[in-house]
Amino acid sequence: MPNIRKSSHFRKGIAAAMLSSALVGGFLATGPLAAIVPAQAEAVRVDAPQQPGFADVVEKVSPAVVSVRVKSAVHQTADDGSGGMPGLDQLPDDHPLKRFFYDFGGQGGQRMEPRKGGPRDHNRPDRIRPTAQGSGFFISEDGYLVTNNHVVEDGSAYSVVLNDGTELDAKLIGKDKRTDLAVLKVDDKRKFTYVSFGDDNKIRVGQWVVAVGNPFGLGGTVTAGIVSARGRDIGAGPYDDFLQIDAAVNRGNSGGPAFNLNGEVVGINTAIFSPSGGSVGIAFAIPSTTAKNVVDQLIKTGSVSRGWIGVQIQPVNKEIAESLGLAEEKGALVAEPQADGPAAKAGVSAGDVITAVNGETVSDPRDLAKKIAAINPGKDVELTVWRKGEAKSLNVAIKAMPGDDQLASKNTQPDQETAKPSALDDYGLTVMPSDDGKGVVVTDVDRQGDAADKGITTGDIIVSVNNLPVKSGADIETAITSATKAGRKAVLLQVQTNDQSRFVALPINQG
Numbered sequence: 258m259p260n261i262r263k264s265s266h267f268r269k270g271i272a273a274a275m276l277s278s279a280l281v282g283g284f285l286a287t288g289p290l291a292a293i294v295p296a297q298a299e300a301v302r303v304d305a306p307q308q309p310g311f312a313d314v315v316e317k318v319s320p321a322v323v324s325v326r327v328k329s330a331v332h333q334t335a336d337d338g339s340g341g342m343p344g345l346d347q348l349p350d351d352h353p354l355k356r357f358f359y360d361f362g363g364q365g366g367q368r369m370e371p372r373k374g375g376p377r378d379h380n381r382p383d384r385i386r387p388t389a390q391g392s393g394f395f396i397s398e399d400g401y402l403v404t405n406n407h408v409v410e411d412g413s414a415y416s417v418v419l420n421d422g423t424e425l426d427a428k429l430i431g432k433d434k435r436t437d438l439a440v441l442k443v444d445d446k447r448k449f450t451y452v453s454f455g456d457d458n459k460i461r462v463g464q465w466v467v468a469v470g471n472p473f474g475l476g477g478t479v480t481a482g483i484v485s486a487r488g489r490d491i492g493a494g495p496y497d498d499f500l501q502i503d504a505a506v507n508r509g510n511s512g513g514p515a516f517n518l519n520g521e522v523v524g525i526n527t528a529i530f531s532p533s534g535g536s537v538g539i540a541f542a543i544p545s546t547t548a549k550n551v552v553d554q555l556i557k558t559g560s561v562s563r564g565w566i567g568v569q570i571q572p573v574n575k576e577i578a579e580s581l582g583l584a585e586e587k588g589a590l591v592a593e594p595q596a597d598g599p600a601a602k603a604g605v606s607a608g609d610v611i612t613a614v615n616g617e618t619v620s621d622p623r624d625l626a627k628k629i630a631a632i633n634p635g636k637d638v639e640l641t642v643w644r645k646g647e648a649k650s651l652n653v654a655i656k657a658m659p660g661d662d663q664l665a666s667k668n669t670q671p672d673q674e675t676a677k678p679s680a681l682d683d684y685g686l687t688v689m690p691s692d693d694g695k696g697v698v699v700t701d702v703d704r705q706g707d708a709a710d711k712g713i714t715t716g717d718i719i720v721s722v723n724n725l726p727v728k729s730g731a732d733i734e735t736a737i738t739s740a741t742k743a744g745r746k747a748v749l750l751q752v753q754t755n756d757q758s759r760f761v762a763l764p765i766n767q768g
Contacts, residue, residue, distance in 0.1 A: 311467050311518075315479050318520050320420045320450035324471035325391045325404050325427075325441070325512060327412035392470035392513030393417065393441065394522065395451040396552065400443035403552055404512030405527055406432045409439045417443060420477055431555035435494050435563075437527055438548055439512075440555040452514065455521025457500060457544040460484055468504040468526055468540070470513025480505040482538070491528060491541055495626045499541035500524045506540035515542045522548075550631075564632035565658035566605075566640075567598020569758055570622040573610060576762030580723065580740070580749040581610060582646045588612040589625040591642075592751070593758035603653040605642065607751055607758065608724035612648065613641035629655070645724065681730055684708045684763055688719060688730050696720040696753070697727055711761045713752060720758070721751040741765055 391408030395401065402417065409415060415427040425443050432439035443449070460466075467481045482504030489499040502515060506526050515524035524542025531537055554561045569592040578586045588610040594601035605611075611619055614628045615638055632638055634657035642649050681688065685706015688697040696718045702709050721727055722736035723745075740748045747762040 311465075311479070311481055314467055314516060314518055314520050315469070318452055318467075318514075318516055319469060319477055319479070321395045321452045322420065322469045322477060322513060323393050323395070323402060324418040324474070324476060325393045325408055326416045326418065326424075327390070327409055328414040328416075329412055390471060390474045390509055391511045392509065392526070394469075394514045395449045396453070397451050398448040400427075400445060400449055401430070401556060402427070402441050402443065403525065403548065404439050404441060405525070406434055406437045406439045408512045409441070410434070415441055417441070418471075418476070431559035431561075433551050433555065433561045435561075436496055436543065436547060436551050437493065438525070438543065438551045438555070440552055452516070452520060452522055454545040454549045455517055455519065455523045457523045457546055460500075460517060460523050462487060465518055466502050466504060466523065467516045467518075468502070468506055468510065468513060469516070470506070470510035470526060472507035472509040474509055482540075485539075489541055490623060493528065495623070496547065496630065497623060498544055498547060498627065499527070500544055502526075502540050502542055503538045504540060505536045505538065507536045510540075521545075524548075562634060563630040563658040564634055564636075564638075564655040565598075566600040566629055566638075566653050566655065567595035568600045568605060568611075569593045569595070570611070570625060571759055572621055574762070576747045576764065577749060577760060580745055580747040580762045581643065582745070583610065583643060587621070588619050588643065589622040590760055592760060599653050599656050600640075603640070603651045605640065605651060605653070606644070606724075608644070608721065608749070608760070610643040611640055612643055615639050616641075630658070634658075681733060686713070688733070690729055691718055694728060695726075697729060697733070707763055711763060713750075713761060714754070716754075718753040719750050720753055723749050724751075737765060 391404055393402045393404035393408075396403055409429060409432060412429070415429060416424050417427050418424045425445055427441040427443045430440040430442050462484050464484055465481060466484055467479060469477065469479050472478050482502050484500055485503045486501035489501045490497040491499060493499075500515070500523070502524070504515070506529050510526045511528075513526045514522040515526055517523050523545050525545075525548050526540060526542050528541045529536060530539040530541075551561055568589075570589040571592050573581075573583065573586050573588050573590050575586055577590060578584075591600070591605055591607055591609045591611065593607050594605050611625055613619055614625065617628065619625045619628065629638070632655050634655050636655050638653050638655055640651045640653055642651060685703025686699060686708045687701035689700055691698045699708075699713060699715055699717045699719065702713060702715055719727060719733065722733050723740055725732075725736050727733050727736065737748050745765065747764050750761045750763060752759055752761050
């Protein structure tokens with residue numbers, strides 16, 4: 258029996274040990290598994306070197322950039338229930354169409370604004386409503402700020418929204434349509450964070466720029482890109498010299514700054530190339546050197562004074578250069594000097610090519626316009642012109658550029674005389690003497706001829722050929738013969754269309 262008793266005790270011990278192991282195992286299963294379970298792999302992390310960014314620049318310059326809000330006066334109409342829509346006043350008050358325009362057409366139940374020229378109730382005062390939003394930036398701590406002219410030009414009241422959301426009233430100091438710039442002033446006791454103009458001449462194609470502005474009215478927004486080209490002419494005005502940048506610039510960015518990485522303004526965002534209406538990565542900014550000169554004048558006088566000599570000019574292309582004996586396709590061809598203008602008084606004639614101003618080479622008409630505009634009115638300037646195969650110097654007294662409404666236009670009073678037409682078959686032209694004896698009138702143009710290829714149309718007046726006045730088709734033939742003997746490959750025709758003069762180079766038919 259002892260053996261049996263021992264065996265029983267042994268079995269009980271084993272059972273107790275198993276139970277104890279189960280309990281310990283259960284504790285470990287519900288307790289800290291990390292003590293016995295292998296650790297999981299850590300998430301991937303790469304300790305890369307710190308890359309340069311734009312955060313430091315943006316932090317410094319953002320308080321100087323504002324949203325510009327523009328308001329204009331809107332005439333009120335009599336409350337006829339029409340919602341300002343012509344013809345709706347003839348509908349019954351409960352008509353569905355009339356209720357639709359009343360409830361939904363006027364934003365929140367307000368009447369729709371009347372079309373211009375609609376009936377006006379003179380007993381109701383004009384009211385101000387927001388019409389545009391753009392961007393701008395402070396250039397002084399006392400509240401002067403810069404924006405685009407096209408942002409503010411139709412406004413009657415202005416305000417700016419600061420980076421912290423504060424809205425302050427502003428007044429218009431001056432604007433310049435030709436460069437699309439304007440200056441506003443905020444009168445407030447606080448000192449504003451402001452930025453300065455940098456030298457855009459030092460910025461190179463491929464360098465970074467940061468654009469800050471108010472796209473689509475969203476408020477302060479930052480984008481970055483590079484300067485992708487310089488000296489762009491987009492047809493906006495006579496002084497086009499835009500920086501092209503590839504930062505995302507959209508509607509509402511107009512008037513906002515483009516900064517270099519030192520926080521200096523190198524351009525003012527003004528236009529975008531956009532087939533779709535949104536950004537496609539091509540934007541244009543007014544260079545800071547141009548803007549600074551204009552802004553300084555607007556602050557001092559409220560307007561911009563520019564030099565003016567009074568000439569219509571056009572580019573010199575390869576054919577024109579060959580017809581005049583010029584070695585290079587440079588300069589500005591004078592299509593017509595304005596009567597009684599400074600250039601005409603100094604002896605500048607149609608057909609002259611202005612090649613230099615005060616000894617500085619003129620590359621094209623835009624370059625001439627910039628050089629003359631930069632000269633203060635009242636000063637004399639030396640023009641180098643190419644005339645009849647040789648260079649000649651003329652002194653011109655610079656005058657102030659008149660307003661657009663003051664620019665003179667040329668009017669002719671033709672006499673009632675008759676003449677016979679003359680055919681110039683080699684060029685597909687038929688001409689006859691003009692009624693006033695100045696030039697020949699184009700009466701027919703062969704669509705397959707060289708003249709048609711150059712844009713000459715019926716009704717144009719050919720005034721001269723190679724700077725020699727013509728009064729008949731025979732005069733033109735004589736001028737062509739002389740040019741052929743001189744070895745010229747083209748002849749230069751001065752053509753007037755609707756009182757606008759231009760030059761056209763026609764190739765000489767050597768056969």
